[in-house]
Amino acid sequence: MADPGEELQKSLTKSIRALSGHHRLIVVEAAADGINAYRISRDANGVPGGRFWHRTWEDLSDDGAPAKDAVVRAARLDPDAATLLACTFPDGAEPAQAIAWLQAAAPDAQTHTAPGAAIGRMLRAAIDDEPLARLYELVTLVADPAGRLRFTGRVLFPVGSRRHDTVPLDLRFHPTDERGAALAVVSWSDRRFRLVSVQRAHVPPGRYELIAELERPGRVRFHGLPDEPVPDDRTWEELVAAVPDRLPPTPPDVHLVCAIETAGPPERVAARLDRAAQFLRAAAAGGGAGLAVSLVAYGPHAFVRRPPPAVKVLADRRSPEDVQVVLDALRERDPGDVGYPRAAAVECALAEAERLLTAADPARPALLVIGDRPPHPAAVSPSEVLPCPTAADWEGTLRGLRRRSGFACGAVTDRPARRADPFWTRLAGDGLAGQDAVDVPRLGARLGLGPAEPRRVPFPFDETT
Numbered sequence: 384m385a386d387p388g389e390e391l392q393k394s395l396t397k398s399i400r401a402l403s404g405h406h407r408l409i410v411v412e413a414a415a416d417g418i419n420a421y422r423i424s425r426d427a428n429g430v431p432g433g434r435f436w437h438r439t440w441e442d443l444s445d446d447g448a449p450a451k452d453a454v455v456r457a458a459r460l461d462p463d464a465a466t467l468l469a470c471t472f473p474d475g476a477e478p479a480q481a482i483a484w485l486q487a488a489a490p491d492a493q494t495h496t497a498p499g500a501a502i503g504r505m506l507r508a509a510i511d512d513e514p515l516a517r518l519y520e521l522v523t524l525v526a527d528p529a530g531r532l533r534f535t536g537r538v539l540f541p542v543g544s545r546r547h548d549t550v551p552l553d554l555r556f557h558p559t560d561e562r563g564a565a566l567a568v569v570s571w572s573d574r575r576f577r578l579v580s581v582q583r584a585h586v587p588p589g590r591y592e593l594i595a596e597l598e599r600p601g602r603v604r605f606h607g608l609p610d611e612p613v614p615d616d617r618t619w620e621e622l623v624a625a626v627p628d629r630l631p632p633t634p635p636d637v638h639l640v641c642a643i644e645t646a647g648p649p650e651r652v653a654a655r656l657d658r659a660a661q662f663l664r665a666a667a668a669g670g671g672a673g674l675a676v677s678l679v680a681y682g683p684h685a686f687v688r689r690p691p692p693a694v695k696v697l698a699d700r701r702s703p704e705d706v707q708v709v710l711d712a713l714r715e716r717d718p719g720d721v722g723y724p725r726a727a728a729v730e731c732a733l734a735e736a737e738r739l740l741t742a743a744d745p746a747r748p749a750l751l752v753i754g755d756r757p758p759h760p761a762a763v764s765p766s767e768v769l770p771c772p773t774a775a776d777w778e779g780t781l782r783g784l785r786r787r788s789g790f791a792c793g794a795v796t797d798r799p800a801r802r803a804d805p806f807w808t809r810l811a812g813d814g815l816a817g818q819d820a821v822d823v824p825r826l827g828a829r830l831g832l833g834p835a836e837p838r839r840v841p842f843p844f845d846e847t848t
Contacts, residue, residue: 387497388505391469394493395502396509398467399423399431407464411485412502413478414471418443418457421506422464428570428577429516430601433506440477454481455488466492471500511599515544517570519579519603521552521595523845530629537845539568539595539603548597552605553847556586557630557840565622565841566612568603578619579603582612587667590846627838635789636673636746637831638700639666640739642732644754646682646719651797653714654818655753658795660710662751663703665823666832674832675700675746677739678709681732683722684759684772693728694735726768729758729806730777737780740787747789749830752811755797757804781810793826 398408402425412419417439425431438457443449460466466489472478473496486494520536527533539550556564563585569576579601586608593607605612641662643655659678666674678698685691697713698706729752740748760768761776784790794811796803797818807815814829816822 387495388500391495391497391500391502392505392509394467394495395505396512398465398493399506399509399513401465402431407461409459409461409464409466410469410502410506411458411460411466412469412471413481413485414502415475415478416440418454418481419502420457420459421502422459422461423506423510425516426601428579428601429572430579431510431513432601433510435503449477449481451484454484458485458488460485460489468492468494469500469502470494470496471498471502473498511546513600515540515542515597515600517572518542519544519597520569520571520576521845522565522567522569522842523554524626524840524842525844526630530632532626532629532840534626534842535845536569537847540597544597546597546599550595552593552595553590553845554593554843555590555846556588556843558588558838559586559841560625560839562615562617562841563610564843565615565617566605567619567622567842581615581617581619581622583615583617584608584610584612586610622841625839625841627840629838630840631838635831636675637749638675638677638740638744638746639749639751639830639832640677640679640736641706642679642681642729642736642750642752642754644682644727644729644756645680645713646727647721647755649718651755652718654797655795656710656713658753658818658821659751660707661823662827662830662832663707663710665827667703673746674703676703676706677701677736678706679732679735679739680713681728681754682719683727683756684731684769685722686769686772690772694731696735696739699739723769725756726759727754727756728771729754729756730761730771730775730780731773733758733777733780733784734775737784740784740790742787747791747831748784748787749790749832750784750792751830752792752794753796754794755803757806777806789831791830793830795821795826 408423410421420436421433423431423433443453468485470478470482519540521539523535523537524532525535563583566582568579570579593605596604598604641659643659645652677700680697681694684693698709736750758777759771761774762770792811793814794807795816796807799817800815
């Protein structure tokens with residue numbers, strides 16, 4: 384014998400799938416505690432959804448017994464809608480009487496008796512298992528050879544797709560504003576699209592492999608991003624207005640030598656390391672895919688026999704991410720002694736930078752020095768600062784670096800720029816900043832770590848081949 388609950392579920396599923404356009408389905412349940420009425424219809428994207436009303440038998444009673452007119456009103460019958468009646472408590476006098484009245488008011492209605500059936504859960508299951516009535520597409524962008532942007536789309540789920548279907552995606556994200564990247568899903572019908580949903584996520588620039596899952600009609604989930612997407616309240620017009628006309632030109636490859644003074648008071652050394660990390664993060668956010676970084680740590684010269692090296696190359700042409708790891712390791716070390724207070728081995732760090740920035744390297748050369756003390760002179764000087772033990776000549780080295788095509792230099796000092804040793808101005812010119820006032824994007828752009836005015840792009844680019 385057929386299970387009444389299964390028969391009811393089949394009828395609900397069939398009735399919902401038969402809905403089209405502005406047609407409606409009315410489902411009325413005569414339950415143990417009263418009348419439950421559901422009105423199901425499709426939204427503009429063809430996704431079924433409904434409203435629910437409940438009235439208790441006490442609400443519907445007149446002199447202690449249900450009143451016919453009150454029961455019919457509570458059912459919210461509609462002569463233009465398909466109707467399905469269900470009695471889920473047939474042993475009760477009120478539900479049995481209510482079903483009889485409703486059958487008389489809606490003689491064309493289907494009627495089911497299913498003791499204990501959970502109508503609300505059955506309707507949700509029928510809606511969730513509904514195959515897509517319209518194609519779903521992810522909004523993406525594409526750039527022509529000149530960088531001009533236009534909208535395109537990546538098909539996610541064709542008509543007939545079902546709950547938990549998945550599709551792999553290969554997307555590239557460009558820098559976005561503080562609200563993040565938009566994952567906008569649209570449906571297509573008769574060559575017109577409608578917005579199904581918009582989610583946003585904070586995604587660092589780069590290429591990502593992720594999975595789109597049809598959780599149910601009207602809802603798509605994206606797996607594999609570093610940030611969990613959340614609903615986005617931006618309108619379609621706001622998102623379109625945020626798309627620039629074109630992408631900024633791709634910045635040239637850059638080889639950045641970052642030289643950091645790693646000796647001194649712990650809080651100052653920590654601030655220098657943090658500032659270097661900030662520049663690398665900004666470079667990555669600016670789309671610096673062609674950036675190679677060499678990291679040089681320098682400290683004081685020790686004027687003793689067989690002194691330890693004052694300069695160490697900790698990374699040679701590594702990715703910004705690799706150098707971030709090295710910086711993190713440096714934070715765990717105790718800073719070196721201040722040593723000779725009037726100067727540090729900046730001149731030797733510059734010589735190391737000149738060696739690393741070879742003339743044969745096609746990448747644009749850039750130098751960022753983060754420290755405080757000035758260099759040692761190459762020889763005995765009227766300044767009475769002790770000369771460099773290796774006789775390194777920072778002025779000659781700097782002239783050689785500046786002859787390199789495209790060379791750019793910046794510096795950050797512990798103290799405000801106006802109070803720094805004159806050496807720093809000679810080194811970096813208007814690329815000098817104090818720790819208390821560093822415009823990282825501006826100085827980063829000067830060094831070629833990203834466009835001077837980065838364009839923010841809210842939509843991803845489809846990299847699928």
